[in-house]
Amino acid sequence: MTTTVDGGAATAWISEFARLVAENKDLLTHLDAAIGDADHGTNMDRGMTAVTAALAENAPASPAEVLKLTGMRLVSTVGGASGPLYGTAFLRMATAAGPGPSLDPGEFAKALRAGLDGIVARGRAEAGDKTMFDALSPAADALDAAVASGASLRDALAQALRAAEAGRDSTIPMLARKGRASYLGERSVGHQDPGATSVTMLVAAAAATLGG
Amino acid sequence: MKKLINDPADVVSEALRGIALAHPDLRVDHENKVIYRGDAPVRGKVGLISGGGSGHEPLHGGFVGMGMLDAACAGEVFTSPVPDQMAAATKAVDGGAGVLHIVKNYTGDVMNFEMAAELAEAETGVQVTSVVTNDDVAVQDSLYTAGRRGVGVTVLLEKIAGAAAEEGRSLADVAAVARKVNDNGRSMGMALTSGTVPANGKPTFDLGDDEMEIGVGIHGEPGRRRVPLATARQIAAMLVEPILSDLDFTGGDGVIAFVNGLGGTPLLELYVMYAEVATILEKSGIGVARTLVGPYITSLDMAGCSVTLLKVDDETLRLWDAPVRTPALRWGV
Structure with a gap:
């Protein structure tokens, strides 16, 4: 049982996200076909496949390095609006994570909050605009509240996931x-x-892989 | 799907290969998918770059050359290029006077260009200013949408701002010229048929044999309404009237009237449309100073057209008339 997020845990988180995106590629594209341009699944899968390859090749040691590499690869490979939005989120998380070898629950929550702030800065979205903000913002709020009340990272992430699903x-x-x-x-x-x-x-990938 | 392609996945890179071979005065960076004018960077001149998803040719690569763009970044079909491409182009065209980014107002394009500007500025200190085009009156402009789309005005703006840059004017001046063009131009388009994205293999939307879409976007975005097919005379009225009710085009030095083909419509029909547009303008007391008729900002093989009107003054006309040498626009040289 580990209650902190080190480089290995961060890599497991991102790898699980890549797996979920690949598994749900058609669902994401199908949802995008209804109200967008039918490429969200394809674009995110292309990006996360590139991220997975880069993580395997470079084996970054700290959580910040994992997040930075993820953000840079997404910016370079995804295009559309998702590339800059996810890319900015991961780059801001990397900056907030700092150079240390691991993040405690409070530091992890702070990094996720910084990622959310990056999405707001790039996309200028507000609550109720029907964007990724509407799922990630309640998740960040739930994570902050749970961590502040002394919950374990595992329990806090479970609460964050429920908030994200409701927001979605x-x-x-x-x-x-x-x-x-x-x-x-x-x-x-x-x-x-x-x-x-x-x-x-x-x-969901964080809830499945972090906090032991 | 019947298309002159080898593999849908290779359309953009193979077209770039063709552009490089057909236009040896341009330079193509195949890895970054950027088309450069052969002599870029031009010392002391503001560099102009644009770009966007492919499928709108000749926009933007066909407008690279003396008097217009210094570089154009090609994304995948209907997908914004990524910041690495625009950042590479920005650094490569900087002749010491800064670089102007000409961006069509689509969420992805705006964000990717914004990141590219941040990257390039951080890496080399190059000064970047962005101008976003948003001339499509089909879209309601409000705080609660992504705003109007950038369409036909982009072509006119690249020519006019390009001429201003060629005169050696400052980045702030060239950006002001560009913004003036965007502020004084309006467009509206219509589709008779959908285009087909090579990777998708089937038309983006379905239109009945007796239907047309008024206010369509250049990626097949839905328009204002779907209506029964009408005559060129009626269609011209449906396109010009919303433009005229959005901006007062009377007085001054008249307009540049631009009838654009969306890729699948013959020039014969575009001239039929132009005649109708000219008649409406005459009846409305609007003088036509210059014209442009042809497929310049297309949507793959979509049949249909768009009308763009740009209100001009002496300076804008002088810049429009200045020499230009690109694959798609070429005069005075």
Whole structure:
């Protein structure tokens, strides 16, 4: 049982995210076809495949190095809006993680919060716009609250995942106000946001691999 | 799908190979998928770069050359290029006077160019200014959408800002010229058929034989409405009226009237459309100072057209008339 996140744990987290993206590639593309341009699954899978290869080749030691490499590879390979959004999130997480060999639960929560702030800075999204923010923001809030109340990382991440899933589902009735989906206006209502769906997989991957 | 391709996955790289062979005065970086004018960087001149998803040719690669762009970055079909490409282009065209990024208003394009500017500035200290085009009146512009899309005005802006840069003007000046073009231009498009993305193999959207989409985007985004097929005269009115009700084009020195083909429509039909557009403009008391008719910003093999009107003054017209030497626009040289 480990309660901190070291380089190996961070690599396991990112690898699990890559596996979930690959497994759900068609689902993500299908969701994107309804309100976007039908490439979210393909683009994210291409990016995470490149990330997995880069992690295997470079075997970065610290969590910050893992997150930085992930962000850089996503920026270079994904394109569209997801590349800059996920890329910025991981690069900001890397900066917040600092050079240490491992992160305690509070430091991990702080890094995730920095990633969320990066998405906001890049995408200028707000709550209710029907974006990845609507899943990741409640997850970061739940993680902060659980860690502050002394929960273990494992329990805190389980709570974060429940919040992310609820946030993801809450995008279904929303009217899109960002990105290509916003051109659809009322026609975007009734569809689950693909970005909120993939970012929930990122939280699910953390819950499955971190905190022992 | 019937297309002149070898493998859908290789369309962009093979087209770049063709561009390099057909236009030896350009230089193509095949790894980064960037088309450069042969003499870039031009010492002391503001560098102009643009780029976006492929499938809109001749935009942007066909507009690289003297008097227009210094570099164009090609993404996959209908997918924004990545920041590495734009950052490489930015550094390569910097002649010491800074670089202007010309970006069409799509979420992905805007974010990737923004990251590229940050990367290039951090690495070499090159000064970058961005101008975003958003001229499509089909889209409601509000705080609650991604805003209007960048379409036909982008072509006119690249020519006019390119001429300003060629005169040796500063980055701030060239950016101001570019913003003036965007502020004074409006566009509206329509589709008779959908285009087919090579990797998808089937049309992006379905339109009945007797239907058309008014206000369509250059990636097949849905328009304002789907209506029964009409005559060129009626279609011209459906495109020009929303433009004229969005901006006052009367007075001043008239307009540049640009009737653009979306890739699958013959020039014969575009001239039929131009005649109708010219009639409406005349009735509306709007003088036509210059014209451009042809496929310049396309959507693969989509049949249809767009109309762009740009309100001009003496300076804009002088820059429009200045010499240009690119694969797709070439005069005065």
